[in-house]
Amino acid sequence: MRKAIFACVSLLSMAIPVLAGPTPVAPNGIALYPDYMSWRVVAPSYREDKGHIRVITGNETAVAALRAGVKPLPDGSVLAKVAWKAVKHPSFPVATEAGEFVQVEFMVKDAKKYKETGGWGFARFVGKDLKPYGKDASFVNECFGCHTPVAGNDYLFTRMAGTP
Amino acid sequence: MRKAIFACVSLLSMAIPVLAGPTPVAPNGIALYPDYMSWRVVAPSYREDKGHIRVITGNETAVAALRAGVKPLPDGSVLAKVAWKAVKHPSFPVATEAGEFVQVEFMVKDAKKYKETGGWGFARFVGKDLKPYGKDASFVNECFGCHTPVAGNDYLFTRMAGTP
Numbered sequence: 629m630r631k632a633i634f635a636c637v638s639l640l641s642m643a644i645p646v647l648a649g650p651t652p653v654a655p656n657g658i659a660l661y662p663d664y665m666s667w668r669v670v671a672p673s674y675r676e677d678k679g680h681i682r683v684i685t686g687n688e689t690a691v692a693a694l695r696a697g698v699k700p701l702p703d704g705s706v707l708a709k710v711a712w713k714a715v716k717h718p719s720f721p722v723a724t725e726a727g728e729f730v731q732v733e734f735m736v737k738d739a740k741k742y743k744e745t746g747g748w749g750f751a752r753f754v755g756k757d758l759k760p761y762g763k764d765a766s767f768v769n770e771c772f773g774c775h776t777p778v779a780g781n782d783y784l785f786t787r788m789a790g791t792p
Numbered sequence: 793m794r795k796a797i798f799a800c801v802s803l804l805s806m807a808i809p810v811l812a813g814p815t816p817v818a819p820n821g822i823a824l825y826p827d828y829m830s831w832r833v834v835a836p837s838y839r840e841d842k843g844h845i846r847v848i849t850g851n852e853t854a855v856a857a858l859r860a861g862v863k864p865l866p867d868g869s870v871l872a873k874v875a876w877k878a879v880k881h882p883s884f885p886v887a888t889e890a891g892e893f894v895q896v897e898f899m900v901k902d903a904k905k906y907k908e909t910g911g912w913g914f915a916r917f918v919g920k921d922l923k924p925y926g927k928d929a930s931f932v933n934e935c936f937g938c939h940t941p942v943a944g945n946d947y948l949f950t951r952m953a954g955t956p
Contacts, residue, residue, distance in 0.1 A: 665955055669829060672836040672847045674878070674888040683836045683847060683953070712953055714838070719941050719949070724838040726953035756956045777883050785883070789847070789876055789890035791829055792920045 652758045654751035656765040658736055660758060661687070664708035670694060671789035674714065674724070681714040681726050684786045690737075691788075700747060700782040705737040707786065729756060733771075735784075745772040746783040816922045818915035820929040822900055824922060825851075828872035834858060835953035838878065838888070845878040845890050848950045854901075855952075864911060864946040869901040871950065893920060897935075899948075909936040910947040 653659045667685035674681050686694060690705035711733075712726035736742070736749040750771035752761035761767060775783040817823045831849035838845050850858060854869035875897075876890035895918045903911040914935035916925035925931060939947040 666832060669833055669847050669849065669874075671890045672838075672845050672876075673881075673890070674836075674838045674845060675886060676888065677886040681836050681838060683833050685833065710833075710953075710955065712836075717837075717949060722839060722841040723949065724840065725949075725951070726835045726837070729953075729955050732955070758956050785881060785887065785889075787889070789874075789893075791874065791893050791896070792922050 652753055652760050654753070654760045654767075655762045656749060656751065656768055658734060658749050658751035660732070660751070660753050661706060661708065661734060664710065664732060664734070667691070667708060669789070670707065671786050673709075673786070675711075678711075679714045680711040680730055681724060682709055682711045684709050694788040700739075701737050701784075703738050703740075707735045707784070709733045709735075709786070731755065731761075732758070746775070746779065748772075748775075748783055816917055816924050818917070818924045818931075819926045820913060820915065820932055822898060822913050822915035824896070824915070824917050825870060825872065825898060828874065828896060828898070831855070831872060833953070834871065835950050837873075837950070839875075842875075843878045844875040844894055845888060846873055846875045848873045858952040864903075865901050865948075867902050867904075871899045871948070873897045873899075873950070895919065895925075896922070910939070910943065912936075912939075912947055 651659050651662060664685055667687050668691045670684040670686045670691065672683050685708045687706045690701055690707050693701045693705060709732065711730040713728045713730055714724045715727035717723040717725050731752055731754045733752045737747055738749060739747040742749045745768055750768045753759065754761055778785050815823050815826060828849055831851050832855045834848040834850045834855065836847050849872045851870045854865055854871050857865045857869060875894040877892045877894055878888045879891035881887040881889050895916055897916045900913040901911055902913060906913045909932055914932045917923065918925055942949050
């Protein structure tokens with residue numbers, strides 16, 4: 629069953645590719661996961677200060693663990709946080725919707741490899757060119773610093789949005 | 793390929809069921825689609841007036857058409873709008889996240905069956921009991937009335953959130 633699921637996820641990812649051209653790579657070696665928009669929803673979020681509206685998605689490993697309430701998340705878990713400019717709906721201005729794509733950020737769990745940053749590898753790809761963020765691998769200190777207040781939640785701000 | 797994709801979607805849906813108990817049915821006969829949280833992301837949205845944060849997902853037919861820019865959406869397209877109470881993140885109050893589940897709404901395309909409401913069947917399931925909205929089938933007039941200003945966009949407020 630597990631094999632079948634992974635095979636299916638691969639097939640579905642192939643069916644609707646989201647990236648053309650070479651895959652961008654962050655300065656710490658993490659390459660963009662091109663199928664992040666094919667992953668399951670973890671939660672929406674809205675950043676008032678930045679004017680961003682976002683969706684967090686997760687790969688099969690991450691979503692299965694989050695649904696089961698497993699913390700810390702197991703190795704192989706990957707979460708994507710996709711941000712768009714928050715814009716007022718032209719026909720219905722009390723609704724805020726996704727405008728221009730801003731960036732996608734990834735958190736990749738490998739307890740051994742990323743031991744010094746809570747078991748998480750971080751990466752951010754910015755703008756329509758998906759430009760890797762950071763001049764060198766030290767950019768992760770910025771990411772990790774921001775996530776430190778949520779160390780007690782496996783360094784995750786995001787929780788699984790619940791449904792009945 | 794198409795068959796394989798549908799088989800995969802069914803398998804993935806089975807893998808992580810989101811509903812326990814009998815499937816609720818709206819007064820117009822539309823039953824809740826239990827795998828709506830396994831569908832792909834169409835877009836996030838935020839309703840300032842209601843204090844709701846939302847994710848719109850779509851089944852394979854709907855997402856393929858939206859990505860390809862096909863309008864009106866073909867028969868068999870189903871969109872789900874999932875709403876949660878918008879709450880401030882306890883550790884990071886400039887971020888608004890999903891609190892308690894509010895409701896899930898569906899739009900189901902069948903140009904012939906739902907000819908009188910723009911080719912769309914509507915349904916809403918409210919609260920943790922997923923209680924079908926509406927006393928009788930006339931509840932759709934309320935839904936359709938609200939969607940009339942976006943008749944030129946196949947009665948859809950939501951657009952596909954773009955990624956590079």
